[in-house]
Amino acid sequence: MSQVALITGCSSGIGLALVQQLVTLNYHVIATVRREADLARITALGAEGRLLDVTDAQGVDALVTDVEQRYQGLDVLINNAGFGAMGPVLDFDDKALTHQFEVNVMAPVRLARATLLLLKARGGVVFNIGSVAGEVSSPYAGVYCASKAALHRLNDAMRMELAPLGVDVVLVRPGAIESRFGQRARHELSGRLKEDSPWRPFRAGIDKRAGSSELLSSTPASRLAEKVASALAASRRPAIIRVGNGGLALPLLALLPHRMRDYWLKRYFGLNDASS
Numbered sequence: 411m412s413q414v415a416l417i418t419g420c421s422s423g424i425g426l427a428l429v430q431q432l433v434t435l436n437y438h439v440i441a442t443v444r445r446e447a448d449l450a451r452i453t454a455l456g457a458e459g460r461l462l463d464v465t466d467a468q469g470v471d472a473l474v475t476d477v478e479q480r481y482q483g484l485d486v487l488i489n490n491a492g493f494g495a496m497g498p499v500l501d502f503d504d505k506a507l508t509h510q511f512e513v514n515v516m517a518p519v520r521l522a523r524a525t526l527l528l529l530k531a532r533g534g535v536v537f538n539i540g541s542v543a544g545e546v547s548s549p550y551a552g553v554y555c556a557s558k559a560a561l562h563r564l565n566d567a568m569r570m571e572l573a574p575l576g577v578d579v580v581l582v583r584p585g586a587i588e589s590r591f592g593q594r595a596r597h598e599l600s601g602r603l604k605e606d607s608p609w610r611p612f613r614a615g616i617d618k619r620a621g622s623s624e625l626l627s628s629t630p631a632s633r634l635a636e637k638v639a640s641a642l643a644a645s646r647r648p649a650i651i652r653v654g655n656g657g658l659a660l661p662l663l664a665l666l667p668h669r670m671r672d673y674w675l676k677r678y679f680g681l682n683d684a685s686s
């Protein structure tokens with residue numbers, strides 16, 4: 411019988427590439443999407459498509475119950491679904507702030523909690539898709555950066571806590587990867603920046619940050635999927651997979667003294683004139 415993998419957020423980009431890769435490796439892949447229209451793409455790849463919004467706790471429970479009844483275990487969980495909420499931190503209302511954390515932070519924990527016994531039954535592995543943005547906070551992406559930083563810290567604790575249960579936890583920390591991420595980030599931003607926002611005059615820098623994953627030449631998502639496949643095959647899995655353009659250079663910024671880093675980032679995103 412094939413090993414079973416559950417991957418969230420598979421309509422495009424990294425999730426879709428992971429589906430392709432794991433099907434090739436002969437996994438039975440259960441791939442979640444939010445829209446009916448995306449199911450056909452999943453089926454065409456030879457995977458089982460399921461509808462799921464990862465913020466829907468009941469939907470998660472129903473899916474996991476179904477996996478338990480049909481397969482009695484789970485070999486791989488990939489928490490991939492996520493998005494980048496862009497804009498100045500104080501332009502977020504409570505609802506928008508909470509939603510970013512529900513999708514990028516709460517949902518991966520919920521999925522891991524719901525599948526823990528199934529993963530334990532198979533000596534399984536959890537991959538959490540973090541981001542290089544979780545290593546250094548940049549203007550206009552503070553909410554996204556904070557959500558990924560939170561996921562990284564939770565991932566690290568889970569890696570230690572799940573080890574005695576025989577379940578590996580691996581953080582994937584992408585740089586710029588080809589996907590619909592930038593498109594979604596710009597769409598997110600379009601509804602946020604109000605006419606009376608104090609940051610309205612800095613619109614050009616805000617737009618630049620929302621599209622910044624597209625400023626670097628992006629790495630194909632298949633490259634990330636290959637690295638995940640290597641980790642799956644390894645007898646000793648890495649704690650972290652770093653992949654994608656900017657994935658090594660940007661965290662170096664985090665090592666700079668705060669003032670120096672702020673100066674560089676503010677200048678890059680057009681904020682220097684405002685504070686001096």
Ligand SMILES: NC(=O)c1ccc[n+]([C@@H]2O[C@H](COP(=O)([O-])OP(=O)(O)OC[C@H]3O[C@@H](n4cnc5c(N)ncnc54)[C@H](OP(=O)(O)O)[C@@H]3O)[C@@H](O)[C@H]2O)c1
Binds near residue numbers: 425492542623
């Ligand atoms: N691309 C990059 O440069 C990059 C860099 C670092 C980290 N990442 C991370 O990589 C992961 C995948 O993103 P991507 O780059 O492949 O972007 P993408 O092409 O936009 O894919 C994101 C996926 O997440 C799904 N999603 C978003 N909100 C969801 C929700 N509430 N419930 C269920 N699914 C939801 C999207 O579904 P819909 O199509 O229905 O919206 C889509 O399938 C994300 O966690 C992202 O933060 C990406």
